[in-house]
Amino acid sequence: MKIHVYPYNDFVIPFLIGCVLLFTICIFKYIKWIRRFSDEQRDVIRHNWFSWKIIPAVWEMIREGLFHVRILKKNILLGIMHQAYALGWFLLIVVGAIESRDAFHSLQREQNIATVYELEKQNGWYVRTTGEEKNPEYLNQRRYKVETEGGIARIEYKRPFYVGIFYRYFVHKAPASFRQHKLYSNLMDALLLYVFLGLTMAIVKIFWSKILGMRRTTRHTLVDRFSKFSLWMIFPLRLLAESVTACLYGNGGFLTQAVGNMFDPMIVRGLETSLWMFYSLMLGVFFVTMPFTRYMHIFTELLLIYFRKIGVKEGMQRSGYTYFELNACSRCGVCISGCPMDRVLENHEIQSVYLIRSLRNQEHGSRIKLIADNCLMCDRCTVDCPVGIDLGSLRRMTRDKGELDTTGNYRYLDKKQIPFNAIGRVVYFGGCMSHLTPGITESMERIFNAAGQRFWYMDKQSTICCGRPLQQQGFLRQAAELRQKNTDMIVKSGATMLVTSCPICYQSFMKEYSLDIPVMHHTEYIDMLIKQGRIKVRHDDRRVSYHDPCELGRGCGIYEEPREVLNAVTNLQKTRFQREKSVCCGFNLGNTKLSIEEQTAIRNASLENLTSKPVDAIVTACPMCKKAFLHATNDYPVRDIAEVVAENLIN
Amino acid sequence: MIEFGFALKQTRSEDLDKTSLERFHRLLELTPSFKRCFQCGNCSATCTARQFTDFSIRRVHTSFRRGEYDGLAEELRKCMLCGKCTLVCPRGVNLRSLIINMREILDEPQKTGKR
Numbered sequence: 207m208k209i210h211v212y213p214y215n216d217f218v219i220p221f222l223i224g225c226v227l228l229f230t231i232c233i234f235k236y237i238k239w240i241r242r243f244s245d246e247q248r249d250v251i252r253h254n255w256f257s258w259k260i261i262p263a264v265w266e267m268i269r270e271g272l273f274h275v276r277i278l279k280k281n282i283l284l285g286i287m288h289q290a291y292a293l294g295w296f297l298l299i300v301v302g303a304i305e306s307r308d309a310f311h312s313l314q315r316e317q318n319i320a321t322v323y324e325l326e327k328q329n330g331w332y333v334r335t336t337g338e339e340k341n342p343e344y345l346n347q348r349r350y351k352v353e354t355e356g357g358i359a360r361i362e363y364k365r366p367f368y369v370g371i372f373y374r375y376f377v378h379k380a381p382a383s384f385r386q387h388k389l390y391s392n393l394m395d396a397l398l399l400y401v402f403l404g405l406t407m408a409i410v411k412i413f414w415s416k417i418l419g420m421r422r423t424t425r426h427t428l429v430d431r432f433s434k435f436s437l438w439m440i441f442p443l444r445l446l447a448e449s450v451t452a453c454l455y456g457n458g459g460f461l462t463q464a465v466g467n468m469f470d471p472m473i474v475r476g477l478e479t480s481l482w483m484f485y486s487l488m489l490g491v492f493f494v495t496m497p498f499t500r501y502m503h504i505f506t507e508l509l510l511i512y513f514r515k516i517g518v519k520e521g522m523q524r525s526g527y528t529y530f531e532l533n534a535c536s537r538c539g540v541c542i543s544g545c546p547m548d549r550v551l552e553n554h555e556i557q558s559v560y561l562i563r564s565l566r567n568q569e570h571g572s573r574i575k576l577i578a579d580n581c582l583m584c585d586r587c588t589v590d591c592p593v594g595i596d597l598g599s600l601r602r603m604t605r606d607k608g609e610l611d612t613t614g615n616y617r618y619l620d621k622k623q624i625p626f627n628a629i630g631r632v633v634y635f636g637g638c639m640s641h642l643t644p645g646i647t648e649s650m651e652r653i654f655n656a657a658g659q660r661f662w663y664m665d666k667q668s669t670i671c672c673g674r675p676l677q678q679q680g681f682l683r684q685a686a687e688l689r690q691k692n693t694d695m696i697v698k699s700g701a702t703m704l705v706t707s708c709p710i711c712y713q714s715f716m717k718e719y720s721l722d723i724p725v726m727h728h729t730e731y732i733d734m735l736i737k738q739g740r741i742k743v744r745h746d747d748r749r750v751s752y753h754d755p756c757e758l759g760r761g762c763g764i765y766e767e768p769r770e771v772l773n774a775v776t777n778l779q780k781t782r783f784q785r786e787k788s789v790c791c792g793f794n795l796g797n798t799k800l801s802i803e804e805q806t807a808i809r810n811a812s813l814e815n816l817t818s819k820p821v822d823a824i825v826t827a828c829p830m831c832k833k834a835f836l837h838a839t840n841d842y843p844v845r846d847i848a849e850v851v852a853e854n855l856i857n
Numbered sequence: 858m859i860e861f862g863f864a865l866k867q868t869r870s871e872d873l874d875k876t877s878l879e880r881f882h883r884l885l886e887l888t889p890s891f892k893r894c895f896q897c898g899n900c901s902a903t904c905t906a907r908q909f910t911d912f913s914i915r916r917v918h919t920s921f922r923r924g925e926y927d928g929l930a931e932e933l934r935k936c937m938l939c940g941k942c943t944l945v946c947p948r949g950v951n952l953r954s955l956i957i958n959m960r961e962i963l964d965e966p967q968k969t970g971k972r
Contacts, residue, residue: 609964610960610961610964612934614934614935614937615931615932615934615935616934616935618906618909618910618912618935619909621909621910622909638905638937638939638940638941639939639940639941639944641941642903642941642944642945667908668905668908668909669905669908669939670937671905671937671938671939673937675937675938675939675940675953676937676938679938679953679957681938684934684937688937793944795940795953798951798953798954798957799954800951801889801890801949801951802890802949802951803949830944833944
């Protein structure tokens with residue numbers, strides 16, 4: 207014969223409704239997206255979903271989902287803010303669950319027999335027994351399910367999952383054998399204080415975002431603001447509710463008890479359940495709005511990390527993975543601060559956060575086109591994004607030209623011939639842009655000759671474009687045609703290595719082509735030649751600053767090789783914005799919307815960074831950047847790395 | 858044979874009775890920098906495609922300006938969008954934007970036809 211005792215009060219209903227809706231909607235959405243994965247992505251998941259790869263996946267989930275290490279590295283205060291929300295709230299839930307489990311074990315140990323005299327039934331539940339429980343004040347409100355009609359019965363304390371959330375209300379007095387209760391209540395208060403630390407910083411961020419390392423914050427929609435308000439209200443309401451309970455029953459920790467002692471028990475007695483009701487209501491409101499607002503990122507980010515870590519990649523077309531990426535964006539606005547369009551041109555409309563929001567809200571037509579097209583594709587936001595969303599690919603995907611993306615009219619390219627047998631040689635691909643700055647290609651020819659390397663200058667007379675400019679503008683089929691032409695030529699030539707002078711072509715050869723031979727940018731190649739001793743260079747006394755081209759640095763991660771080459775031939779000066787933070791020269795091929803004046807403004811900002819310290823020359827590794835800086839200043843000579851090396855060759 | 862610009866040709870003055878310049882004006886709205894073009898031909902001179910074939914971007918945008926659209930869409934598909942023309946333009950015309958917008962306008966179903 208048993209009596210099941212359930213802690214229950216009506217105020218848990220909004221919380222429960224919120225939970226049910228949240229998880230139903232999330233699971234529904236996730237299933238929908240998973241079904242949209244492309245065949246390729248499905249294969250990867252099928253192979254890797256339960257392999258050793260989940261170990262790094264779980265590690266990154268903990269590191270980024272809870273501790274937010276990437277944001278911490280960016281700005282410690284901003285990191286603490288995000289960490290306090292994520293880790294603080296997570297621990298409140300976990301520690302609350304452990305606390306309630308321990309308390310109920312003690313409760314069960316202490317008393318398990320009750321004499322039931324009389325039962326009163328309402329709505330199918332027994333709401334009150336008159337009987338003997340040793341310490342009826344342990345549990346504040348309860349309902350019973352009884353398998354006996356009277357007499358002596360065993361009590362079994364049931365612990366529904368919500369008890370951990372509303373623990374202080376349900377367990378007014380800790381059972382005597384639950385000795386750690388003081389420790390737990392203080393720990394819970396400390397965690398609440400930790401969350402409040404984050405909340406305070408969030409409020410500071412509204413008025414003074416600069417001290418959190420953000421030049422500008424995201425403009426949120428009304429729905430997002432409403433959801434944020436409910437999130438912000440949860441914790442003060444929890445503090446208030448727990449304090450009032452502590453005031454009445456003295457079960458609080460250092461914080462809630464201190465606040466509770468300030469209240470008059472006579473006055474607050476009537477408020478107790480109302481406050482707990484508000485707390486539960488706010489939780490419910492937040493949970494219901496979560497799948498439709500930026501807070502969808504909370505669970506989606508973890509899944510995105512999982513999929514990414516087991517090897518799923520973004521494709522050319524929108525797929526299931528794209529939906530996970532779109533929904534993993536928390537609209538934190540970290541992408542805004544670095545964006546040169548925002549910083550220099552004061553364009554606050556087109557940043558990745560707004561692109562993703564428009565895509566999520568399924569906006570169509572001119573607005574989304576304007577956002578998608580007006581971007582330099584410098585990838586600054588991609589390296590800044592703390593969630594690691596492939597923002598460049600998302601934008602490229604949005605630029606898909608639809609019906610306009612037809613095949614090209616490229617029969618004329620068949621005229622291009624392989625002039626001589628290039629078997630075993632290095633193919634040198636200058637790229638279209640290098641033909642406008644022939645100093646680069648001439649220097650490369652000198653370097654090849656100095657190293658005694660036989661090479662085939664593939665586009666000395668005429669270039670077939672690598673296809674990336676078309677790819678960036680959404681003409682995918684035309685781009686694929688050009689890639690095919692170049693691939694055919696390179697494969698037929700029998701060359702053993704491809705060296706290119708243009709980072710745009712380099713990124714295309716690395717990521718969009720599938721060549722079987724190694725591909726190098728000339729900075730890598732020169733670095734290799736110097737290290738192998740195949741060319742000898744002298745060190746001069748010039749001081750130079752180096753501009754990291756977007757496509758080479760952020761695009762392909764080539765930061766070290768150009769620096770090592772420059773250190774070998776000149777004195778490289780550090781600049782304020784370098785490596786990942788380098789400012790685009792403004793002439794990136796990714797943008798077709800900017801006017802020459804706007805491009806010039808960005809270039810000047812980039813130039814200012816390069817010349818902030820006294821230097822004798824500006825060095826870059828991209829014909830496009832070189833062209834951009836070339837006519838901007840008479841004070842500084844602008845050189846490509848190849849030119850600097852060729853000048854310092856010792857024959 | 859490659860036609861040089863000074864060969865004797867039939868008069869091709871703009872016939873505004875027959876030609877609507879509506880599309881040209883829309884192009885100017887989309888790429889305002891095209892207003893600055895003084896038709897120097899630098900864009901064609903540097904063109905990557907031009908090294909293989911007699912494709913001339915200057916001829917294309919001049920025809921568009923005159924309202925002669927026949928065959929332009931085909932011609933524009935020869936462009937590789939490499940952007941050399943944009944970089945060399947002495948007037949700062951955003952030719953890549955111009956090319957994409959010309960293609961988009963030519964792709965739209967014609968509403969009124971010739972006036």
